[in-house]
Amino acid sequence: MPFVCAHNTSYVNYGEANESRGIRGTLARIHGTTLRGVANGAEDPGQVISALEDLRRSDIDWRNGRAFSLTYLATPEALELSERAYAMYAGENALNVAAFPSLRRMQSEVLGFVSELCHAPSGAAGFMTSGGTESLLMVSYAAKQRRPEVARPNIVLPTSAHAAFEKACAYFGIESRRVPVRADWRADAAAMRDAIDDSTVLMVASAPQYPQGVVDPIAELGDIALSRGVPLHVDSCIGGMVLAFLEPFAGGTVPFDFRIEGVTSISVDLHKYGYAAKGSGVIVYRSRELRDKQVFVTDNWLGGMYGSSGVLGTKSGGPIASSWAMINHFGREGYAKLAALTRATTLLLVDAITAIDPLFVMTKPDSTLICFGSADPAVPAHAVADALAARGWWVDRQSPPPMLHMTVSAHHDKVVDDFVAALRASVADVRASNATDGSSGAYGTVE
Numbered sequence: 001m002p003f004v005c006a007h008n009t010s011y012v013n014y015g016e017a018n019e020s021r022g023i024r025g026t027l028a029r030i031h032g033t034t035l036r037g038v039a040n041g042a043e044d045p046g047q048v049i050s051a052l053e054d055l056r057r058s059d060i061d062w063r064n065g066r067a068f069s070l071t072y073l074a075t076p077e078a079l080e081l082s083e084r085a086y087a088m089y090a091g092e093n094a095l096n097v098a099a100f101p102s103l104r105r106m107q108s109e110v111l112g113f114v115s116e117l118c119h120a121p122s123g124a125a126g127f128m129t130s131g132g133t134e135s136l137l138m139v140s141y142a143a144k145q146r147r148p149e150v151a152r153p154n155i156v157l158p159t160s161a162h163a164a165f166e167k168a169c170a171y172f173g174i175e176s177r178r179v180p181v182r183a184d185w186r187a188d189a190a191a192m193r194d195a196i197d198d199s200t201v202l203m204v205a206s207a208p209q210y211p212q213g214v215v216d217p218i219a220e221l222g223d224i225a226l227s228r229g230v231p232l233h234v235d236s237c238i239g240g241m242v243l244a245f246l247e248p249f250a251g252g253t254v255p256f257d258f259r260i261e262g263v264t265s266i267s268v269d270l271h272k273y274g275y276a277a278k279g280s281g282v283i284v285y286r287s288r289e290l291r292d293k294q295v296f297v298t299d300n301w302l303g304g305m306y307g308s309s310g311v312l313g314t315k316s317g318g319p320i321a322s323s324w325a326m327i328n329h330f331g332r333e334g335y336a337k338l339a340a341l342t343r344a345t346t347l348l349l350v351d352a353i354t355a356i357d358p359l360f361v362m363t364k365p366d367s368t369l370i371c372f373g374s375a376d377p378a379v380p381a382h383a384v385a386d387a388l389a390a391r392g393w394w395v396d397r398q399s400p401p402p403m404l405h406m407t408v409s410a411h412h413d414k415v416v417d418d419f420v421a422a423l424r425a426s427v428a429d430v431r432a433s434n435a436t437d438g439s440s441g442a443y444g445t446v447e
């Protein structure tokens with residue numbers, strides 16, 4: 001029997017034809033729950049919530065540490081606080097903070113906290129965004145706006161830099177000039193220098209990059225950026241709230257932030273290792289002049305002056321309140337403890353993975369991301385991910401080459417033994433099954 005959706009009956013056919021695929025397949029599978037009533041608008045709040053609880057049962061159990069991707073968990077108390085703060089502000093709108101001065105104040109305090117963490121100089125300025133992708137879109141847009149005379153602008157970036165830069169280049173008509181990384185997966189500074197030309201509007205480095213979890217040679221890239229007069233963005237979306245507390249980065253032995261003169265902007269997400277609800281990132285520029293290039297203002301319509309700092313118009317206060325709550329809950333000291341715990345868990349997991357034949361870790365991580373694979377074609381890495389998923393564990397799949405990826409959270413210290421046992425059992429399952437490849441999955445889906 002097909003699921004009946006009041007608004008879009010094409011779901012019915014798609015669900016029937018693709019029973020096991022993605023969200024639509026899931027909708028088809030849950031036919032028979034109270035969802036039909038929800039779609040018809042006839043359920044009371046209690047029934048709606050219980051329908052949501054039913055829906056959620058098919059999701060990965062990240063609240064109990066079963067996901068090493070997509071989600072971040074510090075403590076159950078912090079999660080509850082974050083969700084309460086979000087709920088309090090879910091309907092407030094940061095599109096116009098004149099109406100919501102509390103949001104203006106929270107945004108400014110969150111920005112101040114992150115700016116201090118990344119050693120922003122006086123005169124630095126920034127904005128909150130909806131997360132990493134919006135930050136990278138906006139920094140790319142600002143770089144293009146800064147050089148209006150360039151007909152065919154390009155961004156020079158390592159092959160490891162986040163996919164959101166491709167999106168930025170596609171949206172804003174910029175050439176993405178990808179430069180192969182070194183054998184240790186870090187950006188090749190000399191090759192990036194050679195790729196720069198008069199139309200280069202931005203260079204990019206990551207701290208760390210997502211795929212292999214290593215930090216690029218940012219000091220070297222900063223020197224090149226200064227000598228060529230090109231802005232350098234450090235994408236620390238996934239690392240900023242961790243590296244700021246971990247040696248050799250925190251003390252400046254291996255600097256990655258504004259302590260490097262050539263760095264002109266840094267992005268740090270609160271909805272990752274800030275443990276805030278989804279929809280929260282920060283971008284900090286070395287100067288207000290650089291920041292102002294990302295701003296959009298128009299009065300070319302009948303509704304009055306429209307000023308906006310990013311892609312969004314209406315912007316929920318939820319992520320802002322959640323970020324503010326997390327920063328006030330943990331503070332520098334709390335985040336330092338979380339970073340130390342998460343790093344220790346990461347290193348434990350690296351040792352445990354390495355001890356399971358035929359798994360190997362691609363490189364020693366600089367932060368809290370692990371990239372690992374299989375040295376035996378009879379145990380394909382992606383088939384191991386399938387076997388883990390069958391046991392209720394979620395790791396990311398990536399390529400090239402086909403590898404697995406884990407984003408470790410503070411809460412994962414509670415599940416190390418269970419995960420390692422599941423991983424060992426999954427390898428045995430794959431060996432026994434004669435799997436040839438496994439499902440390659442996707443980093444992001446289009447549904």
Ligand SMILES: Cc1ncc(COP(=O)(O)O)c(C=O)c1O
Binds near residue numbers: 130131133236
């Ligand atoms: C280094 C890096 N940059 C950018 C992003 C994109 O962030 P978001 O998914 O919040 O848009 C990610 C996501 O993991 C990331 O790891």
